[in-house]
Amino acid sequence: MATGEEAAAHAEGHSPLEQFEIHPLIKIEEQLWGWDLSFTNSSLWMVIAAVCVCLLVWQGTRERSLVPGRLQSLVELLYNFVADLLDSNVGHEGKKYFPFFFTLFTFILFGNMLGMIPGSFTFTSHIIVTFSMAIFVVTAVTMIGIWKHGWHFFSFFAPKGCPPAVMPLLVPIEILSYLIRPISLSVRLFVNMMAGHIMLKTFAGFIVALSTFYVLPAIAPLALTVALSGLEFAIAFLQAYVFTVLSSIYLNEALHLH
Amino acid sequence: MELEAAKMIGAGLAAIGLAGAGVGIGNVFATTISTIGRNPSIQDRVSGLMWIGFALVEAIALFALLIAFMVLFT
Numbered sequence: 001m002a003t004g005e006e007a008a009a010h011a012e013g014h015s016p017l018e019q020f021e022i023h024p025l026i027k028i029e030e031q032l033w034g035w036d037l038s039f040t041n042s043s044l045w046m047v048i049a050a051v052c053v054c055l056l057v058w059q060g061t062r063e064r065s066l067v068p069g070r071l072q073s074l075v076e077l078l079y080n081f082v083a084d085l086l087d088s089n090v091g092h093e094g095k096k097y098f099p100f101f102f103t104l105f106t107f108i109l110f111g112n113m114l115g116m117i118p119g120s121f122t123f124t125s126h127i128i129v130t131f132s133m134a135i136f137v138v139t140a141v142t143m144i145g146i147w148k149h150g151w152h153f154f155s156f157f158a159p160k161g162c163p164p165a166v167m168p169l170l171v172p173i174e175i176l177s178y179l180i181r182p183i184s185l186s187v188r189l190f191v192n193m194m195a196g197h198i199m200l201k202t203f204a205g206f207i208v209a210l211s212t213f214y215v216l217p218a219i220a221p222l223a224l225t226v227a228l229s230g231l232e233f234a235i236a237f238l239q240a241y242v243f244t245v246l247s248s249i250y251l252n253e254a255l256h257l258h
Numbered sequence: 259m260e261l262e263a264a265k266m267i268g269a270g271l272a273a274i275g276l277a278g279a280g281v282g283i284g285n286v287f288a289t290t291i292s293t294i295g296r297n298p299s300i301q302d303r304v305s306g307l308m309w310i311g312f313a314l315v316e317a318i319a320l321f322a323l324l325i326a327f328m329v330l331f332t
Contacts, residue, residue, distance in 0.1 A: 017331070184317065187317070187320075187321065187324070188313070188314075188317035188320070191317070191320035191321070191323065191324050192316070192317070192320060195320055195323055195324075238309060238312075238313055239313065241309065242309070242310060242313040242314075245310055246310075
């Protein structure tokens with residue numbers, strides 16, 4: 001019994017937040033006037049994600065046969081998915097921005113999916129990573145809008161056909177909701193990933209804590225963990241999709257105003 | 259009141275917001291199901307919109323969860 005309690009205490013001792021710790025693999029601090037540019041485990045998994053995407057697309061498009069093989073159909077599926085998404089949300093003008101959206105989608109997708117490998121690191125579960133992507137998207141979209149429409153872009157904040165009496169109330173709300181976009185876009189992705197991984201780890205902890213006393217009831221949290229892993233894979237795909245769709249909706253609004 | 263106890267109560271209170279998200283997600287799926295029931299030919303288009311709506315509502319739930327975590331761990 002004592003060993004069981006010890007093991008339970010040991011299982012509780014592990015914080016579910018431990019998996020999000022960043023530690024430098026190659027320290028780069030002294031040379032750069034105090035800037036910490038260390039190559040961390042987060043950077044490592046970003047590089048792995050980028051390399052995986054590049055290898056997949058490169059291998060898939062090497063043969064270029066009329067009847068696609070397995071890898072080529074996968075790449076075509078991915079390509080068509082993003083192309084359709086962009087076409088239905090932005091329209092013909094969106095073609096120009098396809099490479100960016102394809103990169104965004106595949107990078108987030110691979111980041112989320114690689115994070116599901118046990119023991120790996122989910123770089124999308126850090127707000128600084130998702131916020132950098134979101135602020136880049138929103139800034140770029142705003143610049144595209146201003147570049148295309150000039151000063152007329154600012155009519156974006158005054159919706160057409162609304163009575164002038166409510167303008168003083170509506171315009172600040174519109175501006176606020178525009179400025180909150182990078183925050184909501186980044187927090188959505190990061191919190192989904194973080195909460196999902198904390199949930200998985202908490203339920204996995206239940207297995208250890210329970211199986212030290214009796215093995216049989218531990219099947220329940222084990223089954224739940226398996227089901228939650230399935231859910232997490234769905235969420236990993238869904239969040240990459242939502243991030244890309246919302247970015248394309250923002251681009252559409254900037255290109256066509258509303 | 260002790261700080262630790264207040265933190266626990268605060269985190270619990272922050273999680274109340276999840277109730278609204280539960281209603282919201284239920285509403286999203288219920289509306290989608292009834293729409294597809296009325297007009298099955300529109301399923302592809304509606305289900306795409308459904309997932310966006312689901313993700314938007316779920317994000318609100320997770321904002322509440324984030325506040326609860328911040329109360330607990332900072």
